[in-house]
Amino acid sequence: MSLSITPSVTGRVVIGFSLPLLLVTLVMGLPILQVQAQPLETPRPLDVFLLLDQSEGMRWVDPENIRLEAAKYFTKYLAAFYTDIFDHHLGLINFGTTAPAEKMVPLTPLDRQAISSIERKIVPLDLDYTSFINALQVAAQSFASGAEGRKRAVVIFTDGRPNDRRELTTEAYFKEIEEFVAKNMAEVSLYVIAVGAEGKSWSLDKQFWEEITRGRVFELRAVDEVELEKIYNTIVFQLLRIPELHWDQVPEEGLEIKIEPYLDKVAFSVLKENPKVEFSLIRGDGEKVRPGDPDVTYYSSGRLFEIYAISEPSAGIWRYTITRGRGRVEVGKALTRVEVKLVQPFSPHPQGKTMELLASFRKRDGSPIKELATYPLWIGARVIKPGGTEVLVEFEKIEEGLYQGKEIIQSDEAGQYLVTLTVKAGTLILPELQVPIEVKPLPYLEVVSPRGGADYILGEPLEIEVQLRQAGRPAKAQELFRDDPRSLIWVTLMDAQGELVDTIRLSEDPQRGVGVFVVQTDLPRKEESYSLTAYLAGTLTSGERYKAWPEVVSFRIEKGWLSKVSERWPWFAGLLAPGGLIYFLYWQRLPVLNGMIQVQKGNDILGEHILTGRRKLKVRAGKGYPIPLPPDDPKKQRVVAKIRGKRRENADGSIEVLPLVEYQEGEKSDSFTTRELDDGESIVVMDDYVLTYHRRLKPPVRLVRVL
Numbered sequence: 001m002s003l004s005i006t007p008s009v010t011g012r013v014v015i016g017f018s019l020p021l022l023l024v025t026l027v028m029g030l031p032i033l034q035v036q037a038q039p040l041e042t043p044r045p046l047d048v049f050l051l052l053d054q055s056e057g058m059r060w061v062d063p064e065n066i067r068l069e070a071a072k073y074f075t076k077y078l079a080a081f082y083t084d085i086f087d088h089h090l091g092l093i094n095f096g097t098t099a100p101a102e103k104m105v106p107l108t109p110l111d112r113q114a115i116s117s118i119e120r121k122i123v124p125l126d127l128d129y130t131s132f133i134n135a136l137q138v139a140a141q142s143f144a145s146g147a148e149g150r151k152r153a154v155v156i157f158t159d160g161r162p163n164d165r166r167e168l169t170t171e172a173y174f175k176e177i178e179e180f181v182a183k184n185m186a187e188v189s190l191y192v193i194a195v196g197a198e199g200k201s202w203s204l205d206k207q208f209w210e211e212i213t214r215g216r217v218f219e220l221r222a223v224d225e226v227e228l229e230k231i232y233n234t235i236v237f238q239l240l241r242i243p244e245l246h247w248d249q250v251p252e253e254g255l256e257i258k259i260e261p262y263l264d265k266v267a268f269s270v271l272k273e274n275p276k277v278e279f280s281l282i283r284g285d286g287e288k289v290r291p292g293d294p295d296v297t298y299y300s301s302g303r304l305f306e307i308y309a310i311s312e313p314s315a316g317i318w319r320y321t322i323t324r325g326r327g328r329v330e331v332g333k334a335l336t337r338v339e340v341k342l343v344q345p346f347s348p349h350p351q352g353k354t355m356e357l358l359a360s361f362r363k364r365d366g367s368p369i370k371e372l373a374t375y376p377l378w379i380g381a382r383v384i385k386p387g388g389t390e391v392l393v394e395f396e397k398i399e400e401g402l403y404q405g406k407e408i409i410q411s412d413e414a415g416q417y418l419v420t421l422t423v424k425a426g427t428l429i430l431p432e433l434q435v436p437i438e439v440k441p442l443p444y445l446e447v448v449s450p451r452g453g454a455d456y457i458l459g460e461p462l463e464i465e466v467q468l469r470q471a472g473r474p475a476k477a478q479e480l481f482r483d484d485p486r487s488l489i490w491v492t493l494m495d496a497q498g499e500l501v502d503t504i505r506l507s508e509d510p511q512r513g514v515g516v517f518v519v520q521t522d523l524p525r526k527e528e529s530y531s532l533t534a535y536l537a538g539t540l541t542s543g544e545r546y547k548a549w550p551e552v553v554s555f556r557i558e559k560g561w562l563s564k565v566s567e568r569w570p571w572f573a574g575l576l577a578p579g580g581l582i583y584f585l586y587w588q589r590l591p592v593l594n595g596m597i598q599v600q601k602g603n604d605i606l607g608e609h610i611l612t613g614r615r616k617l618k619v620r621a622g623k624g625y626p627i628p629l630p631p632d633d634p635k636k637q638r639v640v641a642k643i644r645g646k647r648r649e650n651a652d653g654s655i656e657v658l659p660l661v662e663y664q665e666g667e668k669s670d671s672f673t674t675r676e677l678d679d680g681e682s683i684v685v686m687d688d689y690v691l692t693y694h695r696r697l698k699p700p701v702r703l704v705r706v707l
Contacts, residue, residue, distance in 0.1 A: 044086075044149060044150055044151040045086045045087050045088055045089070045149075045150050045151070046078070046086075046088040046089065046150065046151050046152075046153065046239055046240070047088075047089045047091075047107050047143065047146055047150045047151070047152045047153070048078065048088070048089070048090050048091070048152075048153045048154070048155065048239070049090075049091045049092070049093055049107070049139040049142070049153075049154045049155070050071060050074060050075075050090065050091070050092050050093070050155050050157070051093045051095060051132075051135045051136075051139070051154060051155065051156040051157065051158075052067065052068075052071060052092065052093070052094050052095070052122070052157050053095065053096070053130060053156070053157055053158035053159060053160075054094045054095060054096050054103075054124070054125040054126065054127040055095075055096045055097075055127060055128060055129055055130040055159070055160075056096070056126055056127075056128055056129075057130070057159050057160060058159055059124075059126070061159040061195055061196045061223065062159075062195065062223045064223075065124050066223045066224070066225045066228065067157055067195065067223060067228065068122050068123070068124065069225060069301060069304075070225055070228040070229050070232060071092075071122050071157070072119050072122055072301060073229045073232060073301060073305050073307075074155070074229075074232040074235075074236070075090055075110070075115055075118050075119065075122075076115060076299035076301075076307055077229075077232060077233065077236055077267075077269065077299070077307055078090060078110060078236055079110040079111075079112075079115055079297075079299065080267055080297050080299060080307050080309035081236070081240060081265070081267070081309065081336075082109070082110045082111065082297075083365055086364065086365060087109050087110075088109075088110050089107040089108055089109055089110065089150075090105075090107070090108060090110055090114075090118060091104070091105055091106050091107040091108065091139070091142060092104060092105040092118055092121050092122065093135050093138055093139060094121070094125055094127065095127060095130075095131065095132070095134060095135035095138075096125070096126070096127020096128045096129055096130065096131070097127055097128040097129040097131055097134075097164060097165075098127065098131065098134050099131075099134045099135040099137075099138045100127070101138075103121065103125065103127075104121070104138065105117065105118050105121050106142060107142055107146060115299075129163055129164045129165065130158065130159075130160060130161070130162055130163055130164070131162065131163075131164045132156065132158075132162050132173075132177055133162070133173075133176055133177055133180060135156075136154070136177065136180060136181065136184075136185065137180070139154050139185075139188075140180075140184040140185055140188075143185070143188065144184075151189070151239065152185075152187065152188045152189070153188060153189040153190070153191065153235075153239055154185070154188055154189075154190050154191070155191045155193065155232075155235060156190070156191065156192045156193065157193045157195070158192065158193070158194060158195070159194070159195050159196045160194075160196070160202075160205070161173065161205045162174070162177065170204065170205070170208075174205075174208035174209075174212070177208075177212060178208070178211065178212050181212055189216065189238075189239065190212065190213045190214075190216060191213060191216045191217075191218070191235050192209045192213055192216065192217045192218070193218045193220065193228070193231055194206070194209070194217065194218070194219050194220065195220045195222070195223050195228075196220070196221070196222065196223075202219075206219070216238075218231045218234075218235075225271075225304060226271045226273070226304075226330065229269070229271055229305060230247070230271075230332070233245065233269055233332055233334070237334060240336075242334050242335070242336055244334065244335040244337075245332060245333070245334050246332070246333050247330055247331070247332045247333075248320070248330065248331050248333070249328065249329070249330050250279070250320045250321075250322060250329040250330070250331055252322060252326075254319055254320055254321040254322065255319065255320045255331075256317050256318070256319050257317070257318050257319070257320065257333065258316075258317055258318075259284065259313050259314070259315055259316060259317075259318050260315060260335075260428065261315035261372055261374075261375040261425050261426070261428065262337065262338045262361075262369060262372070262375065262377075262423075262425055262430065263312065263313055263335055263336065263337055263338065264311070264312065264336040264337060264338050264363045264364055264369070265309060265310065265311050265312070265313075265335075265336040266309075266310050266313050266333065266334065266335055266336070267307065267308070267309045267310075267332075267333075267334040267336075268281060268306075268307070268308040268309075268310075268331055268332070268333055268334075269305065269306075269307055269331065269332035269334070270305060270306040270307070270308070270329065270330075270331050271304065271305050271329070271330045271331075271332070272304050272305065272306075272327060272328075272329050273304075273327040273328040273329070274325055274326065274327030274328075275304055276324075276325045276327075277322060277324065277325035277326065277327045277329055278322070278323045278324035278325055279306065279320070279321070279322060279323070279329055279331075280320075280321045280322075280323050281308055281318065281319075281320060281321075282318060282319040282320075282321060283313075283314065283316070283318055284314055284315065284316020284317055284318055285314065285316070289308055289310065291308075293310075295310055295311045295312065295313070296308060296309070296310055297309040297310075297311075312369065312370070315372070315374075315375065336364065337430070337431065338361060338362065338363055338369050339361075339362075339364070339433070340359055340360070340361050340379065340421050340423045340430070340433050341359065341360045341361075341362075341433065342357070342358075342359055342419055342421060342433065342435045343358040343359060343360050343402070344356065344357070344358040345357070345437055346437075346549055347435075347436070347437045347438045348437075348438040348439065348440045348442060349411060349417075349437050349438065349439045349440075350411070350439070350440070350441070350442040350443065350444035350469075350470070350548070351411055351412070351413070351414045351439050351440060351441045351442070351470075351471045351472065352411060352412065352441075352444075352469060352470070352471045352472025352473065353411060353444045353446075353469070353472075354408045354409065354410060354411065355383075355408065355409035355410075355411050355417070355437075356404070356405065356408055356409075357381055357383075357393055357395070357404070357405030357409065357419070358402070358403070358404055358405070359379055359381070359395060359402075359403045359404075359405075359421055360401055360402050360403070361377065361379065361401055361403065361423060362401040362402075367401075368400035368401030369401065372425070374426065375425040375426040375428065376425070376426060377423065377424070377425060378394075378423070378424040379394075379395040379403050379421065379422070379423050379424075380392065380393060380394050380395065380421075380422050380424075381393040381395070381405060381419055381420060381421050381422070382419075382420045382422070383409055383417055383418070383419050383420075384417065384418045384420075385413055385415075385417055386413045386414070386415025386416055386417065386439075387413055387415075391407065391409055392407075393405040393406065393407045393409070394406050394407070411439045412472065413439065414439050414440060414441055414471075415438075415439060416436050416437070416438055416439070417436070417437045417438075417439055418434060418435075418436055418437075419434070419435045419436075419437060420432055420433070420434050420435075421433040421434075421435070441470055441471045442470070442546070442548070443468060443469070443470050443475060443480050443481075443536060443546070443548060444468075444469055444470070444536070444548050444549075444551075445466045445467070445468060445469070445489065445534045445536050445548060445551045446466065446467045446469055446551070447465075447466050447532065447534050447551050447553045448465040448466060448467055448516075449463050449464060449465040450462065450463075450464065450532060450553060450555040451553070451555065452553040452554060452555065453554065453555065454555050454556075455555070455556045455557075455558050456555060456556070456557050456558070457557075457558065457559070457560045458525070458526075458527050458557050458558060458559045458560070459559075459560075460560075461520045461521065461522060462520065462521050462522075462523070462524070462557075463518065463519075463520050464491055464504065464506065464518065464519050464520070464521065464532065465512070465516060465517070465518045466489060466491070466506060466516075466517050466518075466534050466551070467513070467515050467516050467517070468480075468488075468489070468515035468516075468517065468536070469515060474513060474514035474515040474516075475514070475515050476514060476515060477508060477515065479541070480540060480541060481538040481539060481540060481541065481546075482538070482539045482540070482541060482543075483538040483539055485507075485508045485517075486505060486507055486508070487505075487538065488517075488536060488537070488538045489505070489506045489517045489534065489535065489536055490503060490504060490505045490506060490534075490535050491503070491504050491506065491519075491532055491533060491534045491535070492504075492532070492533045492535075493521075493523060493524060493530055493531075493532055494530065494531045494532075494533070495524065495526070495528060495529075495530055496528045496529045496530070501523055501524050501530070502521065502523050504519055504521060505519070506518060506519045507519065524557050526557065527557055527558055527559055528556070528557065529554060529555070529556045529557075530554070530555055530556070530557060531552055531553070531554045531555075532552070532553050532554075532555070533550045533551070533552045534550060534551040534552075535547075535548075535550050536548040590615040590616065590644060590645060591615070591644075591645025591646065592613065592614070592615060592645065593611035593612065593613070593614050593615065593617070593643070593644075593645050594611060594612050594695055594696070595611050595612065595679070595693065595694050595695040595696055595697065596608050596609060596610050596611055596612070596693075596694050596697050597609040597611060597617070597619065597643065597691055597692070597693055597694075598691070598692045598694065599619075599626045599627060599689060599690070599691060600689070600690045600691075600692060601688055601689050601690070602688075606626035606627070606689075607625075607626035609643075610697070611643065612697065615644065615645065616642070616643065616644050617642075617643040617644075618639045618641070618642055618643075619639065619640055619641040619642075619643065619685075619691065620637055620638065620639055620640065621637070621638060621639075621640045621685075621686060622637030622638060623637060624637070625637070626689075627640060627685070627686055627689050629686075640685045640686060640689075641683070641685055641691060646676060677693040678693070679693065679694065679695040679696075680692070680693070680694065681693055
């Protein structure tokens with residue numbers, strides 16, 4: 001048995017809104033789209049087999065071959081959702097007694113060229129009996145040799161129960177199918193469309209099919225093209241996780257529809273009773289949607305249906321219109337929304353480790369969507385802790401489509417944390433996402449060094465230090481794991497290009513503290529940015545294999561300032577030389593001081609400052625100086641007077657003093673007022689301390705320590 005912390009969900013623009021404003025908006029009843037629980041499963045590209053029953057009985061049930069036209073519709077409708085990322089594949093298996101290879105189409109990417117090859121195989125055939133097991137075996141073999149990471153489905157169109165030359169009982173046929181599906185197609189979504197579904201025989205067959213397909217059975221009393229195409233729509237929506245599908249019958253005067261902002265795609269299925277009817281779709285700006293528009297994917301049978309799939313449609317009021325002819329027209333509108341997802345934290349999350357929320361708002365293929373000036377985005381979250389405490393978090397954009405919470409959540413309680421993400425587009429609240437995060441007292445790592453965002457000097461050893469923790473406290477490896485501590489923790493260094501620099505094991509250092517693991521390395525050896533990833537994996541004392549989610553920090557290696565100066569010394573010399581000359585000339589013009597400054601409090605002489613031979617002097621107060629600062633803090637030291645010679649003739653017996661009137665906490669050292677002192681004159685600083693100027697040196701005095 002193993003336990004691993006892995007992401008439970010897949011995947012900072014700060015607009016001038018606040019979470020309280022969002023709550024007020026909800027209370028005041030501004031427009032809100034339906035709030036629904038969104039699945040956490042990431043959409044995947046599809047591998048779908050369409051199994052067409054071509055047994056002898058289908059000639060009587062569907063003499064006009066309407067099922068074949070509907071199969072072409074299914075092919076094109078699924079193709080409307082084909083992209084480079086979601087490269088949906090469709091295969092066709094015509095079956096009867098057998099499923100002949102020459103009559104099938106293997107799983108094929110649904111680009112326009114492939115659609116033509118599939119449609120060429122959608123023709124009426126007479127394949128005798130109805131052997132589902134043979135067709136399912138062909139599909140299962142194809143799935144087994146296909147690529148991983150794809151969602152698989154089988155759609156069966158049939159008119160009846162299984163039968164072949166073996167003449168088994170109905171129960172025996174369905175038991176065979178059920179056992180095969182359970183063994184070979186457990187992860188495959190199986191759908192059945194039953195045409196001619198009536199009578200006692202179907203009521204028995206339906207029970208078997210519902211058990212095998214887990215309820216994915218659609219019934220048609222008779223073959224009706226419009227109804228069959230609607231069923232195919234529903235199947236596609238279920239497979240693609242498109243939650244919103246709405247059908248409208250278009251009146252003669254037309255019909256207005258509202259298109260919300262931030263849609264990934266909207267697909268319009270136009271089903272017509274009369275092929276002579278002409279239909280138009282008008283955008284919110286009044287322009288007609290045309291098949292050749294760059295944002296449009298268009299398909300038509302040339303008979304009774306049209307499909308418009310429009311990427312990132314503009315928000316506004318659109319319109320259905322009938323421009324010619326008469327007859328019933330129905331339009332199905334399917335909305336694929338841009339989804340908000342919780343990228344981190346992952347579940348389970350270690351107790352004591354802070355939660356930093358990261359969310360994405362991107363299209364299904366992972367690409368960012370352009371933010372609309374008329375619908376500015378705002379993302380917030382409500383986190384409810386196990387004890388009922390509620391924390392509100394506002395997000396800011398850190399890159400296109402990726403947002404980071406401004407607040408950090410303390411995971412001090414074990415249990416379930418419910419994270420509810422809300423996206424606001426202007427005054428419109430988009431569907432929320434709720435994600436439960438389980439917090440458990442699991443071991444985790446904290447990277448102490450290098451610090452994230454810090455700079456380190458090239459050529460100096462880099463110390464790597466991490467600490468093993470549990471429930472917010474340092475933890476001993478021997479108490480948590482069976483493994484030798486030297487095998488538990490390691491780090492990888494990656495450069496800015498993503499290339500691996502080194503992999504290093506860390507050793508426990510009890511002298512540094514509980515759970516501290518360290519290592520020193522001479523790497524990296526180049527001046528650039530690096531990322532360090534710390535890993536923890538081992539066998540817990542309970543016997544479970546455990547792997548913590550990696551900890552990542554980024555830092556930079558730079559040359560020291562001496563190295564930079566030595567490499568560019570001509571440039572620095574040329575830059576500093578004029579300034580140095582100016583300062584030298586200024587210094588030479590300053591009068592040379594004589595005498596001394598005595599510091600006195602009451603009758604006690606606390607200290608003296610010799611001036612002879614100097615041009616400037618700063619009198620300081622604080623720890624280590626005769627004049628203390630309140631309070632007597634060793635970190636608080638400051639200048640209370642600046643002394644320089646007076647710039648005028650015959651002034652060798654006078655000085656300029658710039659004393660502070662009194663000490664103010666936090667006052668800058670340049671807050672001085674100018675005074676001129678002659679021999680024997682004084683000024684008061686810090687209320688009680690007297691600075692007296694003597695033009696000639698006095699004999700040494702005994703200093704009294706000020707407590």
